[in-house]
Every structure is written in C-alpha cells, then in structure tokens.
Amino acid sequence: MSQPEAFGRYRVIRRLGSGSFATVWLAHDDLLNYPVAIKVLAENWAHQMDIQHRFLEEARILRQTDSTWLVAVHDVDVLPDGRPYMVMTYADQGSVADMVKRDHLPLDEALRLLTEIGQGITVLHNHGTIHRDIKPSNVLLQSSPVGQRVLVADLGFAKSIDEASGFTAAAGTPGYMSPEQSIPGGDLDVRSDVYSLGAVAYELLTGRQAPRQPVRTPPGRIRPGLPPALDELIMSALSADRESRPCDAKTFTDRVRAIRMEPELLPREEPWWQRHRKQWRRLATLGAALAMMVLTATSAYGAPSMSLTPIHSATHELRVDVPTEWVSELHLDMAARPTAAEAGAEPGLLATTDGDDWHATDKTSYGVFTTLMPGVRDLGRVTEPDRCGQPPAERRVDTPRWEGKVWEWSDCSGNGALAAATVHEPGEPRTVYLEIRQPDYRPGLTDTIIDGVRVYA
C-alpha cells in the first residue's frame, strides 16, 4: 500500500496498521503542531452503505462521549475518491495486547489497567452503547504528563442498547465475545461487554487468553496468590449464563477498584531487592544475608498463596517467573551442565535456594535455571535421561506460545522433583532450556513457570 502524502491538512508520517475494515495512519497537524491518528475506511468497503454508516456511527459515538477513557475523534471527512476518514487522538504507546505480550504485569498494574478499561466501557454503557469487541488490541495506551492513559478504541461493532435487544447479527472476536454474541439473532445487553471485560482481566493477570466455554480454570490457578475475590469476580464475569455476571461495566469496575484498595488482599509480588535489581545485577551472586531471609520463608513451599517473581537475564533477553521463596540467590551467568553446553547452551539465569549445589542432584537445592540455545533442540540432545536414578516421565508442551518437551523425575534421588524442558515459540529457531527443581512433584507449577517464560528479540 503506497503512503499518501496527506489527508486534508494532515501530513502523513507512517502507517500504524490495518484492521478488517480500515487502515490507520500517523499524521501531523501542522497547523496545531500535534500528532494525530487517521483511520481511513478501506476502498473495498467504502461504497457499502451499511459499512460506511457504521464507520460514521463509530466517529459520532466517540465524538459525543468525549471521554478521557475513550479515543477522541476530532474530525471526519471524505477523500476525493469517496473513502471516509476520521481524525483521532494518537495513542503513542501501542496497545494493551502489545503490553501483555511483552511483560508479566505486576498485580497492581493489571488492576489499574482493568479499572481504566472498565471506566471507558462504563462511559459507553451510560451513553446507551454496547462496545461488542472489547479485547486487549482494542485498548490503546497514550503517554500523558501524569502517566500512562488507557484509551478504549475501535467501536466498529458498537451498537445502541435499544437496537441490540432485537435481532442482532453475530459479531465480536472469538475468545473475547460472550456466548450470546456468537448466536445470530441473539438479543444482547451490556452484560456481553462484562463477559469481555472478564476475558481481558483473565489475560492481563495470567498472560493467557481465557479458556473456551465452559471456563473452569480460575486465573488464580495459573497465577497463584491472586485475591480470592478477584478470582470470583472474573469467573462470574465469564459465566455462560449472563444472569450470573455483574450487571454492567460499572458494577464490575467498582469491584475491581475495591479489591485494588484492599492492600492486605494483594500479595507482595516484588521483593525489595528486585526493585533495585540494577544494582544487584552487578553481583553474580547474592550474599549470605539473603540466603538467611529466604530460609525463613521455606515453610511457604507449596502454599496456595505462593507468589512468583519475574527474573530477567543480564541482557534482558529472557524473563522467567520463579516462586519468590526460591530466590535466595540469583546467578546471571551460571554455566549449563556439560551435555547442555555441548549442545550450544550459553551460561544462563539461575534463581535458587542454593547455587553451589544446583547441578548436584544428590544435594537439596530448589529453583529454576534457564538459558537460550540457537535452533530447535530436542531435549534428548540437551540432557540425559538417567540423571535421577530412574527414567523420566515424558510429556509434550503444546500451548499457544510454546512447543516442546518436558522430562519429569517425580523423585530425584530423594531430593525433590526435577523437570527439564526444551521449548521454542512456533516458527522461532531458538530454544529455551529450563531446569526446575522443586521440593515435591507439582507438574502444574512446572507448566506455570514454562508458560511465563518470555524471550525478547
């Protein structure tokens, strides 16, 4: 697609992206000296009256609501070839979808985003509008002098509450839309948006899309330590029966806000040394004082409230979430075992209760070792099956993010359980090798740790 020079008085800078119906460009308003985003309806849709009507309706709703929590529309016009366009606030920090892909969000940050998204949807509900397509990629982020602002966007499927109670065509995005939205002719109300808010909440907290209906796994099972009230709220929002959901976005948002205001409900996710990790990173190993601190926490092994701490490699290429109780020592360049090193494993990141004894399976040490290897490596080339005096149980990893294999020794020479895994992102010729040593055999925890691994380019 060639880049136009300008739309009216707005000088085009670059393309921001395209959706099903439109392309969005970054442009500059030279008169007011301000960047704007311009959404132009695609040529193939521009002459369909119903699509054109929907496009202008989106612009009208955004103009009329004029809210801090919604993308603002400053102007609409039509190009000489008949394509309508709208001039919007430019969200310079991408979308919540980018953010979730990039980072494991601290709980308070996830709840802040959720509250602000909920406020945007509340504005729409008060205006008499159902959004019908709430998802992380439709929530944009903008820098502001007082911090980051959330802007709910893309009202392409929005519908007036009055019209939605009659016949409504199926519309929305699978994975985020309520069960009733997928039934053509189903009548809708604001509780469809509450379902989508529940799905967004699930993803913000776990980094994973909410499961398909019926949803049986509460987010707290994937991210241990969430306040039970939050688990309950999200599971109720994701109910197939809309009578069981909070009755509108305001009710949902008020409950999120109340949970966020109860400090005792929030586990401390970030130990103090992690907040100063730049200074600590200079040290290869944390000292004995920290080891003492963590020894006092060992009674919490396996407790349902166990929290995870994100750990980054020195180059920030790798991130892994490790049970906080295991992080008494942090080694940024721990050598891999000889077999793994021969297969190309670099020295890696180790968070553990005892780094000296990490490779000795006849000694007690719990934690997570992770490193990167070039290419797609089979586990059998990276580690040996006879490490714990018994053959491992083998299973496959097959999640939307990771493919690979895990070997698990439920009792490794009487010193707890050991898991070794090689995983790669589909189509990515780069393997993450992990070793997880834990006091007892919990494959769910192994899966949570693997699922939380992130590799940055």
Ligand SMILES: Nc1ncnc2c1ncn2[C@@H]1O[C@H](COP(=O)(O)OP(=O)(O)OP(=O)(O)O)[C@@H](O)[C@H]1O
């Ligand atoms: N106001 C804006 N500021 C910055 N980027 C924007 C803005 N509006 C949209 N974008 C970006 O432009 C791209 C296209 O957006 P658009 O809303 O047309 O489609 P989409 O949401 O990606 O897909 P679909 O509408 O098919 O679900 C997206 O990457 C979106 O993040």
